[in-house]
Amino acid sequence: MTLAETTVFEALESNVRGYCRAWPTVFDTARGSWLTDENGKDYLDFFAGAGALNYGHNNPVLKQALIDYLIGDGITHGLDMSTTAKRRLLEAIRDLLLVPRGLDYKVQFPGPTGANAVEAALKLARKVTGRTTVLNFTNGFHGMTLGALSVTGNAAKRAGAGVPLVHATPMPYDGFLPGDDDFGWMRRALDDNSSGLDKPAAVIVETVQGEGGINVARVEWLRALAELCSARGILLIVDDVQMGCGRTGPFFSFETAGITPDIVVLSKSIGGYGLPMALVLMRSELDQWAPGEHNGTFRGNNAAFVTGETALRHYWSDNRLELATLAKGERIHAHLTALTEAFDGISTRGRGLVQGLVFEDASQAGKVCNIAFELGLLVETSGSTDEVVKLLPPLTVTEEEIGHGLGILTRAVEIVRDAH
Numbered sequence: 541m542t543l544a545e546t547t548v549f550e551a552l553e554s555n556v557r558g559y560c561r562a563w564p565t566v567f568d569t570a571r572g573s574w575l576t577d578e579n580g581k582d583y584l585d586f587f588a589g590a591g592a593l594n595y596g597h598n599n600p601v602l603k604q605a606l607i608d609y610l611i612g613d614g615i616t617h618g619l620d621m622s623t624t625a626k627r628r629l630l631e632a633i634r635d636l637l638l639v640p641r642g643l644d645y646k647v648q649f650p651g652p653t654g655a656n657a658v659e660a661a662l663k664l665a666r667k668v669t670g671r672t673t674v675l676n677f678t679n680g681f682h683g684m685t686l687g688a689l690s691v692t693g694n695a696a697k698r699a700g701a702g703v704p705l706v707h708a709t710p711m712p713y714d715g716f717l718p719g720d721d722d723f724g725w726m727r728r729a730l731d732d733n734s735s736g737l738d739k740p741a742a743v744i745v746e747t748v749q750g751e752g753g754i755n756v757a758r759v760e761w762l763r764a765l766a767e768l769c770s771a772r773g774i775l776l777i778v779d780d781v782q783m784g785c786g787r788t789g790p791f792f793s794f795e796t797a798g799i800t801p802d803i804v805v806l807s808k809s810i811g812g813y814g815l816p817m818a819l820v821l822m823r824s825e826l827d828q829w830a831p832g833e834h835n836g837t838f839r840g841n842n843a844a845f846v847t848g849e850t851a852l853r854h855y856w857s858d859n860r861l862e863l864a865t866l867a868k869g870e871r872i873h874a875h876l877t878a879l880t881e882a883f884d885g886i887s888t889r890g891r892g893l894v895q896g897l898v899f900e901d902a903s904q905a906g907k908v909c910n911i912a913f914e915l916g917l918l919v920e921t922s923g924s925t926d927e928v929v930k931l932l933p934p935l936t937v938t939e940e941e942i943g944h945g946l947g948i949l950t951r952a953v954e955i956v957r958d959a960h
């Protein structure tokens with residue numbers, strides 16, 4: 541790579557660019573769990589588009605469906621007009637996701653990003669309840685628009701808003717306060733007329749916090765939250781943008797806890813192929829939207845409907861992907877546990893195919909990611925001080941690729957610890 545080849549990024553592209561700084565090369569092609577840069581160097585991808593590529597890069601089954609659709613001059617841009625591709629997607633959602641799980645949800649197509657879907661969910665919760673406050677959780681991440689930022693924890697991201705972020709009140713996520721009696725404070729504040737906490741419209745929660753550091757909520761904690769909300773008429777919004785679509789095993793991450801949220805937000809891998817798409821699912825009686833009340837030009841990304849539908853039919857007609865994800869997750873967890881036994885100051889946590897290696901000395905996590913990149917593995921950090929190396933391979937990752945990636949990760953940890 542000559543400097544001239546990279547200059548246009550530095551000269552022209554805004555300073556806001558981020559991942560290209562962590563991974564300073566120019567990527568050219570990608571297949572399955574691998575990316576290849578312009579020099580022909582291969583990188584194993586344990587980042588998977590931050591969870592947008594659960595079925596891998598250029599998945600051949602999805603690609604063929606997309607090619608056939610494009611060649612047939614299928615609708616590409618459709619606003620929210622009814623199209624053949626949307627009908628097929630809705631039927632697949634009904635037959636493969638909702639009916640088998642006994643879920644009575646209506647389906648909203650917001651703008652095609654997670655943040656836009658979160659905005660829609662917050663608006664709807666406020667409209668339906670007539671209340672303004674939303675409870676969110678420490679270390680939560682819900683997107684970068686104002687409403688989504690108001691329920692996001694990270695101070696640096698919040699600071700970018702430039703205006704006060706209001707109408708949200710943070711509560712401790714599971715594990716935030718060691719020894720905390722779950723929801724003791726929240727229950728008390730909700731029930732005490734002098735607590736100063738206005739009755740909230742909704743609670744928004746991730747079952748596993750992806751950006752916040754792979755914090756895994758216990759199923760008992762999630763169940764207690766669901767009960768608390770339902771007993772007090774507070775809507776429960778599960779943000780399944782990153783942990784949905786099978787990341788933790790089942791299609792919806794909340795299935796593990798056996799809870800039924802009032803509203804579910806999906807994006808990232810719901811389009812299947814890395815194409816932009818998002819959904820809001822809401823209990824049918826909550827569907828009190830007026831026509832066009834939350835609209836947007838790119839709600840009808842029909843190419844994503846085709847790959848999203850194909851992904852549902854190919855991967856979610858049975859439980860094979862779920863079982864494989866759990867088994868692969870167990871394997872990675874066992875390897876990371878062995879690493880924590882071999883080195884002091886490291887711990888591990890995760891669920892399914894989202895696993896984290898947590899460093900007491902946060903700076904070591906970033907160093908591990910940098911060395912992993914040099915050795916041909918893409919992993920990123922997460923957590924409030926970037927103390928967690930986050931492993932997020934495509935769910936379609938092979939056993940051989942897992943072994944290869946864990947080998948590089950182990951090597952990177954050894955190098956960082958030897959230098960110490």
Ligand SMILES: *Cc1c(COP(=O)(O)O)cnc(C)c1O
Pocket residue numbers: 590652653654655656658681682683684746750751779780781782783807808
């Ligand atoms: C990525 C993410 C979002 C935001 O999605 P965008 O498409 O980046 O707007 C919201 N919530 C969670 C949990 C996410 O991981």
